[in-house]
Amino acid sequence: MTGARIFLQTFLRRDRWMLLGWAAGAVLLYYSQAVSVDGLYTTQAEFDRAAASMEHNAAFIAMAGPARALNSIGGQVTWQASAFGAVVAGLMSMFLVGRHTRAEEESGRDELVRGASVGRYAPMTAALVTSLLANLLLGLLVALSLWSYPLALADSLGLGVGLTLCGWFFTGTALVAAQLTASTRSMYGLCGAAMGLAYALRAVGDIGYPVLSWLSPIGWYQAMHPFSGLRWWPGLLLLVAAAAAIGAAYALFDRRDVGSGLLAARPGPPRAGRGLHGSLGLAWRLQRGSVVGWALGVLFIGLAYGAIGNDVGDLVGDSQTSRDLFAQGGADLLDGFYATACLMLALMACGFAISSALRPRTEENDGRVDSLLATALTRRDWLLGHTSVTVVGTVAVLVGAAVGLGAGYAMVTGEPGTALRLSFPVLQYLPAVLLLSAVARLLYGMSPRAASLAWLPLVLAVVVMFFGDLLRLPQWLQDLSPFEHLALVPAESFRWAPFLGVLGVALLLSVAGQVAFARRDIR
């Protein structure tokens, strides 16, 4: 263990901002549920009605967890936040463990350090303790924030400590995965699969096969029943399982060489397939994972919105402010709600569009462009390949969102016609989403360093959408968001002029980006 303390200190110092970020995110996740529920319903009768409608929504239960005491703030916080909270703690643990163990070994830095007088287990143990401490911090801050809301102390503590224990369990699985795989990427894949399995087991279990929920660590966490008859013993299950996983990781570590994993790395094809041809083939190969991931992601979020079905009125409550918030001033609450949902999904799609437009920058920064451009490939074609994938991928992501939203609504209500009318409008935001990606392309074309600014327009669009009127932002500033110019379908009727106008501006900016790129030095 020689050196473990020094490693621990180094890790904690290196990670301090990241840890605070995760902790802040987790606190926000739990605390914001309390605030939003509190603000939504003015009377208990309203709250009871909403709770009754949620209790019977299988889609909600699959997504969040067993429906208990939903007519109380604590019950709502537990329901809405605990499953996602467990995933957040799991992801944090995975990244912390990965970056200090497998990633270090993969880069060879680990070997450099091991040359010094360092105990065999020191780096691994320091990574373990870092993650354990981080999860402790996460749980305690969540508990404290809820207690200060104010919610009951014991239940707040139960919800927080349960989160910590969940994080410890996933720390253990991450440590095991780090012994099994040879690359950080496949380690993250393995951890993600474990988390997905835990989530899926409890989702199916909560809908009607309770035994499955008892096979999932997230199920154990939720079985602690905070704010609805708190009990501590399921937490013990988490603690024992975490200890077992950590023990297993140390045992596995003894059976392998430093730098290798117990599972052999899978070889790939020795020859390129026919698809890997030209800049489009390469760009697609590099970005297809992200296209599919984003499309599935927004599809699930769309499902969640759609699964609200026609119960919008009950969920939103009677107060005028919450109606205004959801309906964006539209006359019909249902149409207004889904118009807002479409807009939100389109804003999420911007996340894909901008990161995809910035992918060429990653390629350039990582020094992989020279080899390509030293062939007969022109700069224009290289960038066009990535641009094509961005455009096609954006369409795919928006279609995914529309399909999710429509399918969710149709499943719950059995009205496919209405589902189409409410979900199809997501697609009309294509020009605005493309415009934000074109801004990213223009910035990148001018200078890779300037390209980080590409996220600002999205921030502006989000701020304008949620707070534009509240903050009384000047009209010219609001007009900078392309989303402001498009009709809020289905609350308003579709308008061609702004659709084509925004599309034209997007095209112009994109071409300008291409031209700028052709004229500058490659870094």
Added chain:
Amino acid sequence: MAGVAHPIEIVGLVKDFGNTRALDSLDLTVEQGQIHGFLGPNGAGKSTTIRILLGMLRADAGEVRLFGADPWRDAAELHRRLAYVPGDVNLWPNLTGGEVIDLLGRLRGGIDERRRAELIERFELDPTKKGRSYSKGNRQKVALVAALASDVELLVLDEPTSGLDPIMESVFEEHVDAFRDTGHTVLLSSHILAEVEELCDRVSIIRAGRTVETGTLGDLRHLTRTSVHAELEQPPVGLDVLPGIHALEVDGTRARFEVDTPELDHALSVLLRFGLRSLTSQPPTLEELFLRHYGDEVPTEPGDEVLDRP
């Protein structure tokens, strides 16, 4: 210089990055059918020159001709005729080496299948590994196989062997030699002098963005000293007044000195007068040439200036 243009012709090339001048009136001519060594310490401007030559960077001043054309304007067209291996080969983490070789080959407009298979075998490269799991040397092999297996007239190699072990280095040298013997041209940037001595027909040395020396190895040796270690019958006298003698040490009947290569003949004839028992003489290496240009450890004497300002 009438007739066919040289593959590479650079005159008075200037490139600034912000306030730093990376290239300061650099000249370089590479002739058809030769391996041209491009030498200089890190930061001298080798990679910058190559990247201008490939159209990645725009020249601020000076004349750059690749196959007689403008490498910035006609980049893609010219690139059909050359293959490039960067000094730091970065591969896509999720593409296998075999896929990268094929991809680059296709982008260049075709690959010689037989040579591809032969090179993979000679370099002992596993083409099924993913980019992220290759070592530096193996990443370099991927780029080398892709370059050497394509049908081109010019190889531009930027420190291509810095990660290879000696056995692989000799495989590399063998293939580059064969490439030249078919009448093709190579620009080989390096700071591994043994490699340059082994391979190159001509050498250009640059320092701080300027060409300080250019010529065949023979031309350059002309400007260097040979070190001589002699054992004589009788103690020598009068050696210290000979022209071109440096670092003379006389210890009884033993003499050790360096002599400017043009004066070697004269110095040896003087030694003979004292009866020669044994003689070791070392030809000047590029190493020494290099040190004279960059190192402070070689004492400078009046007359050395000639080397810096030819």
